[in-house]
Amino acid sequence: MAKAASERLRARRLLLDALKMPETLTALSLADWELLLRVARRARVLGRLESALDNAGLLGDIPPRAAAHLRAARNVIAHRKTLISWEVNRLFWALKEIDAPLILLKGTAYLLADLPPAQGRIFADVDLLVPEERIVEIEEKLVARGWFKTEIDPYDDRYYRVWMHEIPPLRHRERGTEIDIHHRLLPKTSHLASDPAPLFAAARPLADRQLRVLAPADMILHALVHLFLEGDPDEGLRLRDLLDVHDLLCHHGQEPGFWASLVPRARVLGFQRPLFYGLHHAQGLLGTPVPPDVLHDLEGEAPAWPIRKLMNRLIPLALLPGHPDHPSRQATLARWLIYVRAHWLRMPPGLLIRHLSHKAWLRFRGRRKRVDLAQLDLKQQ
Amino acid sequence: MIVGDLSRREFGTRLAGDGLRLQFGPFNLCIRSNLDSFASLAHRLYTPYPLLDEETLSDFHVEIRSPRGLHRWFRRQACFGVDGQTPFAPYTVEHAFPALEWGINWCVATRSHHLLMLHSGTVERNGQAILFPASPGDGKSTLCTALAHSGWRLLSDEFGLVRPEDGMLLPLPRLIPLKNESIEVIRRFRPEATIGPSFLDTRKGTVAHVRPPLESIRRAQEPARPRWLIFPRWVAGAPFALEAMPKSQAFLMVASNAFNYDVLDETAFRLVSEIVRSCDCYSLVYSDLNEAIPALDELCNTMAG
Amino acid sequence: MPSRLTVQEHPGDQLCEPSPISYLTKTAAEAGLIWENWDDLFVVYQPSSAETHVFNETTGSILECLGESALSADELKNQTEAALGVSQSELDDTDFAFALQRLEELGLIERLDDPSAAQ
Numbered sequence: 104m105a106k107a108a109s110e111r112l113r114a115r116r117l118l119l120d121a122l123k124m125p126e127t128l129t130a131l132s133l134a135d136w137e138l139l140l141r142v143a144r145r146a147r148v149l150g151r152l153e154s155a156l157d158n159a160g161l162l163g164d165i166p167p168r169a170a171a172h173l174r175a176a177r178n179v180i181a182h183r184k185t186l187i188s189w190e191v192n193r194l195f196w197a198l199k200e201i202d203a204p205l206i207l208l209k210g211t212a213y214l215l216a217d218l219p220p221a222q223g224r225i226f227a228d229v230d231l232l233v234p235e236e237r238i239v240e241i242e243e244k245l246v247a248r249g250w251f252k253t254e255i256d257p258y259d260d261r262y263y264r265v266w267m268h269e270i271p272p273l274r275h276r277e278r279g280t281e282i283d284i285h286h287r288l289l290p291k292t293s294h295l296a297s298d299p300a301p302l303f304a305a306a307r308p309l310a311d312r313q314l315r316v317l318a319p320a321d322m323i324l325h326a327l328v329h330l331f332l333e334g335d336p337d338e339g340l341r342l343r344d345l346l347d348v349h350d351l352l353c354h355h356g357q358e359p360g361f362w363a364s365l366v367p368r369a370r371v372l373g374f375q376r377p378l379f380y381g382l383h384h385a386q387g388l389l390g391t392p393v394p395p396d397v398l399h400d401l402e403g404e405a406p407a408w409p410i411r412k413l414m415n416r417l418i419p420l421a422l423l424p425g426h427p428d429h430p431s432r433q434a435t436l437a438r439w440l441i442y443v444r445a446h447w448l449r450m451p452p453g454l455l456i457r458h459l460s461h462k463a464w465l466r467f468r469g470r471r472k473r474v475d476l477a478q479l480d481l482k483q484q
Numbered sequence: 485m486i487v488g489d490l491s492r493r494e495f496g497t498r499l500a501g502d503g504l505r506l507q508f509g510p511f512n513l514c515i516r517s518n519l520d521s522f523a524s525l526a527h528r529l530y531t532p533y534p535l536l537d538e539e540t541l542s543d544f545h546v547e548i549r550s551p552r553g554l555h556r557w558f559r560r561q562a563c564f565g566v567d568g569q570t571p572f573a574p575y576t577v578e579h580a581f582p583a584l585e586w587g588i589n590w591c592v593a594t595r596s597h598h599l600l601m602l603h604s605g606t607v608e609r610n611g612q613a614i615l616f617p618a619s620p621g622d623g624k625s626t627l628c629t630a631l632a633h634s635g636w637r638l639l640s641d642e643f644g645l646v647r648p649e650d651g652m653l654l655p656l657p658r659l660i661p662l663k664n665e666s667i668e669v670i671r672r673f674r675p676e677a678t679i680g681p682s683f684l685d686t687r688k689g690t691v692a693h694v695r696p697p698l699e700s701i702r703r704a705q706e707p708a709r710p711r712w713l714i715f716p717r718w719v720a721g722a723p724f725a726l727e728a729m730p731k732s733q734a735f736l737m738v739a740s741n742a743f744n745y746d747v748l749d750e751t752a753f754r755l756v757s758e759i760v761r762s763c764d765c766y767s768l769v770y771s772d773l774n775e776a777i778p779a780l781d782e783l784c785n786t787m788a789g
Numbered sequence: 790m791p792s793r794l795t796v797q798e799h800p801g802d803q804l805c806e807p808s809p810i811s812y813l814t815k816t817a818a819e820a821g822l823i824w825e826n827w828d829d830l831f832v833v834y835q836p837s838s839a840e841t842h843v844f845n846e847t848t849g850s851i852l853e854c855l856g857e858s859a860l861s862a863d864e865l866k867n868q869t870e871a872a873l874g875v876s877q878s879e880l881d882d883t884d885f886a887f888a889l890q891r892l893e894e895l896g897l898i899e900r901l902d903d904p905s906a907a908q
Binding site for chain 1: 540543568596597598747
Binding site: 182185186188189192193196248249278 | 818836837838839840894896899
């Protein structure tokens with residue numbers, strides 16, 4: 104057991120040191136590289152390590168076998184970036200006759216606005232925020248131009264439309280990228296307020312004026328809301344989302360007036376609690392520079408003492424990937440508790456139980472474990 | 485050192501402990517298993533493969549073991565794991581060996597995007613390689629096995645690994661999983677071939693693993709240049725036919741029979757274009773290896789000069 | 790992930806909403822295309838979208854004829870017929886309109902209401 108505990112500590116230290124001080128990677132032993140690659144793959148930050156080493160001109164100074172893994176991650180990321188940028192290009196083409204603001208969210212926004220988190224980050228879907236009253240029109244236009252509504256089971260469709268903050272994803276018939284269209288940042292059912300009007304008012308236009316991104320403080324708050332309220336029971340909290348927040352804070356933190364506006368803005372949007380946890384743990388795990396008076400200002404937003412102590416323990420456990428050979432029961436429990444908490448904040452209790460039991464049933468049938476083997480074209484025995 | 489240098493006992497201890505470190509072509513693997521039946525068969529079939537010492541970096545950490553928790557008490561199963569994750573449903577314990585072999589291929593196919601991975605058998609002679617891009621069931625494994633036992637060097641029966649820097653093909657001479665009637669075909673064609681036990685009722689029918697000839701395994705770090713693209717199709721009773729194929733069609737067939745043409749973007753387009761430009765392209769229909777092998781030998785002899 | 794190979798075929802089942810023909814011009818995405826020509830087909834890679842297209846001679850000629858300045862659809866059709874060495878109006882209208890629409894969908898050409906707005 105002592106070995107397992109020390110191995111877990113080693114995995115955690117390797118990952119956090121690599122993220123905070125990538126320049127020290129050139130001194131890593133092969134054994135440490137081996138574990139770091141496994142842990143970083145699980146946290147999906149291989150691409151981030153690659154880009155940090157590339158920027159420092161150090162890719163030639165690491166073991167070639169490690170460099171090959173990082174190269175593979177870089178290639179996948181480059182491909183996903185192309186797909187996301189192109190999907191936005193085609194969306195813009197399809198929707199140019201519609202005079203509605205299209206706010207790009209999350210990875211799509213970082214990429215198109217050329218913000219630091221876009222470097223070395225994996226991109227999945229295109230996320231858009233549009234005014235709720237324009238959704239039908241936008242959906243119809245996209246369907247007329249070759250997109251289709253992805254097939255989801257009737258439970259999920261109803262769940263999306265009735266309770267959620269987005270509609271079921273759309274996909275172009277020839278391309279694989281999904282488009283998630285949101286009309287608010289959180290479900291209508293959420294315990295946290297989430298009136299989207301102030302977001303639209305503050306959004307900033309990109310070169311194509313119809314395309315916009317959230318204002319800096321809003322973007323960071325959204326990243327935090329996403330981090331703490333969209334967990335996954337297996338993966339826990341996504342460390343890469345906290346890294347997005349870290350990058351954005353380092354970037355926008357340089358702008359005059361940014362820090363003074365952050366906490367008041369969180370109060371306007373009702374996101375004080377996620378900001379409290381986010382700043383605290385970004386600073387604790389990643390060394391994000393946060394001015395002391397901002398933390399002081401947020402003290403009043405902290406939960407009651409026992410909850411605060413518990414969350415301080417659970418959040419890092421749920422954020423870090425753990426050791427591949429020495430899984431920890433504590434971490435598994437932490438991930439699950441954080442997931443239930445996220446759902447609790449998103450839905451009223453009756454609905455939560457219905458939703459969780461439906462998901463558990465799907466899981467029992469093995470749906471969540473399904474791997475698309477046809478695409479791999481390998482012959483399964 | 486090779487696997488054969490380890491006693492069966494030492495081999496099993498490593499598998500059950502920190503892991504057995506093996507080299508398969510460009511990849512280093514760390515394999516773990518607590519299944520005795522798996523260890524016996526692996527010790528026999530992996531005999532000529534090189535062992536790695538502790539001071540190497542393993543690319544994939546895979547395991548095949550009985551499931552944790554209650555499951556193990558009411559059903560004898562084997563779970564494939566990679567880096568602590570179990571991406572597939574458990575297999576019956578009798579199929580542990582093919583499950584691990586398939587799982588390793590899955591790791592290669594889903595992770596090695598620093599290389600262009602064509603879905604293709606590959607053999608070499610005199611530094612020049614034939615690529616056999618094909619879908620499952622077109623008989624590329626059978627053809628590669630037969631050629632590998634007829635003076636050609638096996639690079640792989642499954643992967644055409646193209647190194648982007650220079651377009652060279654990297655060998656990955658793993659065990660060849662033959663299916664159904666091809667097992668008997670190879671036993672008749674080369675009775676001396678080393679073939680493992682037949683696994684019945686797997687998801688692909690009966691499977692048995694052929695060990696590539698020693699020469700192919702010993703030269704696993706020697707790349708080869710693509711020279712021919714041949715698209716094989718095994719058709720029962722069909723007369724042998726080798727016909728030139730238009731390059732545009734060859735391009736489409738290579739690109740659509742690839743594991744990651746879709747991922748490597750422009751690099752993939754340029755590499756596949758270069759392969760198609762520099763290779764002679766043929767379609768091949770065969771039913772009899774005794775016809776096909778001499779014809780491919782002759783193609784190589786007349787065109788190589 | 791679906792295959793990123795698209796093959797240009799004759800008019801089929803999947804036409805999108807038609808839009809009125811106006812003036813046509815190439816896009817920035819078209820300028821980045823990488824062409825290979827084998828047999829009577831063009832295998833074309835589009836770096837902006839990571840797609841590989843297979844164009845027949847007609848589609849290839851349309852893009853070749855659409856030079857730096859914008860053309861009306863009629864002008865483009867005449868020039869394409871000349872480049873292919875077929876007589877005027879031998880190119881089927883439906884085929885031609887389909888090719889234009891596909892090229893627009895792929896982001897390789899765009900329509901302009903005012904040809905002077907090109908560049």
